[in-house]
Amino acid sequence: xxxxxxxxxxxxxxxxxxxxxxxxxxxxxxxxxxxxxxxxxxxxxxxxxxxxxxxxxxxxxxxxxxxxxxxxxxxxxxxxxxxxxxxxxxxxxxxxxxxxxxxxxxxxxxxxxxxxxxxxxxxxxxxxxxxxxxxxxxxxxxxxxxxxxxxxxxxxxxxxxxxxxxxxxxxxxxxxxxxxxxxxxxxxxxxxx
Amino acid sequence: xxxxxxxxxxxxxxxxxxxxxxxxxxxxxxxxxxxxxxxxxxxxxxxxxxxxxxxxxxxxxxxxxxxxxxxxxxxxxxxxxxxxxxxxxxxxxxxxxxxxxxxxxxxxxxxxxxxxxxxxxxxxxxxxxxxxxxxxxxxxxxxxxxxxxx
Numbered sequence: 001x002x003x004x005x006x007x008x009x010x011x012x013x014x015x016x017x018x019x020x021x022x023x024x025x026x027x028x029x030x031x032x033x034x035x036x037x038x039x040x041x042x043x044x045x046x047x048x049x050x051x052x053x054x055x056x057x058x059x060x061x062x063x064x065x066x067x068x069x070x071x072x073x074x075x076x077x078x079x080x081x082x083x084x085x086x087x088x089x090x091x092x093x094x095x096x097x098x099x100x101x102x103x104x105x106x107x108x109x110x111x112x113x114x115x116x117x118x119x120x121x122x123x124x125x126x127x128x129x130x131x132x133x134x135x136x137x138x139x140x141x142x143x144x145x146x147x148x149x150x151x152x153x154x155x156x157x158x159x160x161x162x163x164x165x166x167x168x169x170x171x172x173x174x175x176x177x178x179x180x181x182x183x184x185x186x187x188x189x190x191x192x193x
Numbered sequence: 194x195x196x197x198x199x200x201x202x203x204x205x206x207x208x209x210x211x212x213x214x215x216x217x218x219x220x221x222x223x224x225x226x227x228x229x230x231x232x233x234x235x236x237x238x239x240x241x242x243x244x245x246x247x248x249x250x251x252x253x254x255x256x257x258x259x260x261x262x263x264x265x266x267x268x269x270x271x272x273x274x275x276x277x278x279x280x281x282x283x284x285x286x287x288x289x290x291x292x293x294x295x296x297x298x299x300x301x302x303x304x305x306x307x308x309x310x311x312x313x314x315x316x317x318x319x320x321x322x323x324x325x326x327x328x329x330x331x332x333x334x335x336x337x338x339x340x341x342x343x
Contacts (some may be wrong), residue, residue, distance in 0.1 A: 006309055006312075011204070018325055018340055019338070019340050020323060020324070020325055020326075020338060020339045020340050021337065022328055022335055023335060023336050023337075024334070024335050024339045025333075025334045025335060025336060026334065027307075027308075027332075027333060027334050029336075032333070033308070033330065033331050033332045033333020033334070034330070034331035034332075034333060035328060035329070035330050035331070035333060035335050036328070036329040036331075037326060037328055037329075037331070038325070038327045039325050039326030040325070043221050045334075054325060055323055055325045055326040055328075055337075056337075060324070070336065073274075073303060073336075073338050074303050074305060074336045075258050076227075076274040076275055076276075076303070077260060077272050077273060077274030077277075077303040077304060077305045078305050078336075079229065079260065080225045080226075080260035080261060080262040080271070080272040080273065080274070080305075081262055081270060081272045081305055082224035082225050082262040082263070082264045082270050082272065083224070083248075083306070085264060085268045085270075085272060101201065110219070116241050118224075119223070119224060119243035119244035119264075121219075121220060121226070121264075123266060129209075133236070134289075135221050136291045138314040141289075157306070160219075161222075161244075163266060163299070165289075166289060167288045167289050168288075168289040170288040170289050170291065170314075171288045171310065171314060172197070178278075192267060193222070193264045193268065
């Protein structure tokens with residue numbers, strides 16, 4: 001209730017001003033990020049669920065946006081949200097190009113997901129840990145990604161919808177210092193979108 | 194040593210170039226469409242359909258009954274409500290070269306944004322320009338409504 005009243009005042013008393021606004025929502029996992037909104041009169045930080053601000057309002061004048069207003073203004077945009085990408089983490093037996101048995105079992109699941117989606121695109125991205133040089137790790141990640149890509153030769157998806165790449169050691173799953181062995185970072189991420 | 198490294202780089206280049214997995218310049222694809230929606234780029238406007246590619250510079254538009262959703266290569270998701278226009282000005286997704294950027298500008302309508310890998314690796318690389326201000330994110334999900342007074 002404490003938040004509701006200022007919201008009503010802001011939204012209805014400033015009737016002739018520009019009503020462009022931003023509202024923060026929780027992520028899928030329930031965590032809440034942050035949004036900075038910078039207009040002519042300063043920057044407002046949004047960091048709570050349903051926190052909103054008029055884009056050209058003075059700094060700090062945030063308010064809670066009701067569920068009803070969110071549905072009224074954004075119902076159609078929200079209904080158009082694409083299905084969340086499905087991401088598989090694939091791992092190799094130590095030192096080789098052989099997938100672990102768990103990861104091998106994921107391959108048919110990935111194929112099924114590609115077939116299930118109406119207009120799929122697919123990326124296969126190789127990753128390493130931080131042992132070794134940046135360049136060597138990009139090359140190693142690409143080798144891993146290309147090995148996985150071959151397993152999808154029979155997938156029902158146009159080749160130009162498959163992206164094979166390497167992030168080397170620049171997109172760690174488990175953050176570590178340089179030159180740190182970390183098996184969980186030596187992976188291929190396969191994303192079906 | 195330098196020679197070896199150069200050789201390795203060339204090898205990577207040629208192996209990638211010869212790959213049977215042809216790359217294209219799409220940075221994302223249309224995944225949902227209702228009513229009339231278009232993707233305009235390079236002076237050409239196409240009616241948005243499932244699988245229509247989005248490229249750097251693409252302008253996404255919906256009419257008063259339209260809506261559209263796009264998923265980008267880094268798993269960023271956006272969806273547009275009716276009577277909306279948004280341009281993808283910049284998009285870089287090459288963490289291995291420290292190249293990360295997602296810059297868009299929106300002139301009208303309603304937008305739903307769900308962050309992807311670019312926001313995770315470099316939050317300050319994301320920006321959405323609007324006629325009255327700029328929205329920056331720190332790995333998150335937000336909605337924005339832009340009223341255009343023209």
